[in-house]
Amino acid sequence: MKTTRLAVMAALGMLSVPTMALDCTQLNDWQPNQVYTGGMEVQHLTAKYTAKWWTQNQDPALYSEPENVWRKDGICDPIGTPLPIVKLDAPLDQSRHVIASPVTIKATASHPMNVPIKYVDFRVDGAVIATDDVAPFEVSWTASGLGEHTVSAEVVDEVGGRASSGQRTITVVADDVIVPPSGFKIVGYFPSWQGQVADIQFDKLTHINYSFLLPNADGSLQPLENLAKMQQLVSAAHASGVKVGIAVGGWNGGDDSAFETFASTAQGRATFIRNLMAFVELHQLDGVDMDWEYPDPGSSATNFALLMKELNIELKAKGKFLTAAVVALGYTGGGVLESVFQDVDFLNLMAYDANNADHASFQYALDSIAYWQGRGLSKEKTVLGVPFYSRPTWQAYRTLIAQDPANACRDSDGTSYYNGIPTIRAKTQLALDQAGGIMNWELSHDSQGAASLLTAKWEVAQGLVPSYQCDGTGGPDKxxxxxxxxxxxxxxxxxxxxxxxxxxxxxxxxxxxxxxxxxxxxxxxxxxxxxxxxxxxxx
CATH class of the missing domain: 2.10.10.20 (Carbohydrate-binding module superfamily 5/12)
Structure with a gap:
């Protein structure tokens, strides 16, 4: 009689042998990045699961309680072989490393059924360069061979199960000149009413949107507040190779009536576009960020789509970009039709202001990306938004750390909720993995010192060692x-x-x-x- 790996596990008491099993031969394995809707069935590990409603990136084994998104239907027959899990923690994908310098390669390995991990193999370009059998699993490789290399890890458990982490790409360079990953956007909004151009870290940005230019109901434009400041911004940004767009609209006290009126007619849209294009060209701007808050589903959504299509034609003829700031998710997200995705260079997801307390959690960022990409927005056109301010106190991040430097390393001071350095780093890594960029509202809220949130984002995007260390207790020293x-x-x-x-x-x-x-x-x-x-x- 053949002894299977699963039988060994059963003998060790690592699982129970079911008396009845399900036929899972026609089921596909659960995939983390795939969108599932109510009624869709998958196999995951040894079991069959059915989605109760829309889900993405929610492991069925972890989200199958009665109140959660997955329903566990039973054990599969033939029972699939449970495998270990390995995740590559370092180096960052698309990171750059100077030749002959040490490169830390680190992985986290576990098993869904607590089978002991035997060892982890670390590979560069497919070849095993080291093996580690003691957690935390980590090795050092001396960067060699100029150009791109693939890095991966493979885990082996005590009963022979194997799993791979998948590959990350790194680049070995001759010197330490750093450039952002290809196409990755770091976008900052800069308001007309506060902040100094001289304080902006232009070397850590790809785009800046000056905020806000307001329209009138007939398609004309209101005078821009602090025009001289925008002109100074354009000059300084262009000297650093940073693009500048004009953000049109904004919250404006919740009054979007001007947009609703002029966008509802072909003549109104034409007037607005003509005036806006003249403004863009006069002030040597690189593009437009449409910030209509918010077109509603229905006729408003149709008019917004027409406006974006017509504006895109004019901007692209002049080599200018078109983007839009959009709600994180929910009802008003339906005011942006899928056709708009084709007309924009990217969308800035305002994944904050979810509530009046913990308003910008990591889960909210995940949900926002899942919502828009679930509707068809590409990874490259997804730009994740993060806040540089708190709620409900509406304090700038720089104010919070001026009150207590320890606030830089946490997300709340007890009364205010915001994103500190660890969360900003985590969200930037999320953006690298699942999106095409990261943005913030807004730049003048940032600290000018070592605890700068923009610096934290930039360092993650560049694959650099963090310059500001957080020990997990709110303090900067480990x-x-x-x-x-x-x-x-x-x-x-x-x-x-x-x-x-x-x-x-x-x-x-x-x-x-x-x-x-x-x-x-x-x-x-x-x-x-x-x-x-x-x-x-x-x-």
Missing amino acids: PTQCADIQVDPNQYVAHPDWPNGDHAASAQRVRYQQSVYQANWWTRSVPGSDGSWQFVCQF
Whole structure:
């Protein structure tokens, strides 16, 4: 009788043998980036799951409780072989490394059924360059061979299961001249009413949108506030190779009546476009960011689509860009028809202001990307927005860290909720992985010192070692003794009963694989496996 790997696991007590099983031979395996809608069935690990509603990037094994998106239907027959999981944590995709310098290659490995991990192989260009059998799994490779290389990791568990991390591409260069990953946008809004042009870090931006130019109901334009400031901005930005667009609209107290009126007729749209093009060319601007907040589904959406199509034709004839700021998700998202995706260079997703407290969580960023890409927006045209301010106090980030420097390393000071350096870094990595850029509202809210959020974004985009270290407690200095760090007594296990019933709470610390991790926000994921966790220290 043939002894299978699954039988070995059963003998070890690692799983229970079911008395009844399901036929899963016609099911596709669950894919993290695929969109699933209610009623769609998948196989994941050893089980069959059915989606209850729209979902993407939500692991069925972790989101199948009664109140969650997946329903677990039962164990598959023939039972699929459970495999280990490995995620490449470093280096960053598209990062650059000077020849002969050390390159840290790091991976997180686990198993959905707690089978022990035997070792992790690290590969460069497909060849194994080192093996590590002790967590945390990490090796150092000396950069060699100018040009692009692929980096990957493969995990092997104690019963022979293998899994690969997939590849990341890095580039070995002759010197340390750094350029952004090809096509990756770093966009900042700059308001007319506050901030100094001299304070802008132009070397860390690709686009700046001056805010805001307001239209009238007949398609004419109101005088721009602080025109001299915009002219100064254009001159300084162009000297640094940064594009400048004019942002049209804005919140404006919720009054979008001018847009609704002129966009409803061909004559009104033509008048507006003629005036706007004259403004763009007169002031040597590089493009337009349409910030109509918000066209509603229905006739308003149709008029917005017509406006964007007609404006795009005129801008492209002059070599100018067209973008739009859009709501993160929800009803008014339907005011932007899918046809608009073809007419814009990219969309700026305003993934903030979700509520009046924790208004810009990492999950909200994930949901926003999933919403727009689920409707057909390409990765390259997706630009994730982050806030440089707090709610409900509406304080600038620079004000928060002036009150307490420790605020740079957390997302709340007890009364204000915002995005500190760890979350900004995590969202930038998310944008590198799933989008085509990252933007912020707005640049004058940033700190000019070492704790700059724009610097944090730029360093992640460039694959640089962070210049400002956060220890996970709100302080900038890393503790010297990991044993001194207090942790939750419940260590992480791949089971829904840790340590708060089914999750870790924001700021909660746990031990996992000889390291301490702190949750950046509410999470069910494996410590260190994604941006919801921050590494604190290693024993």
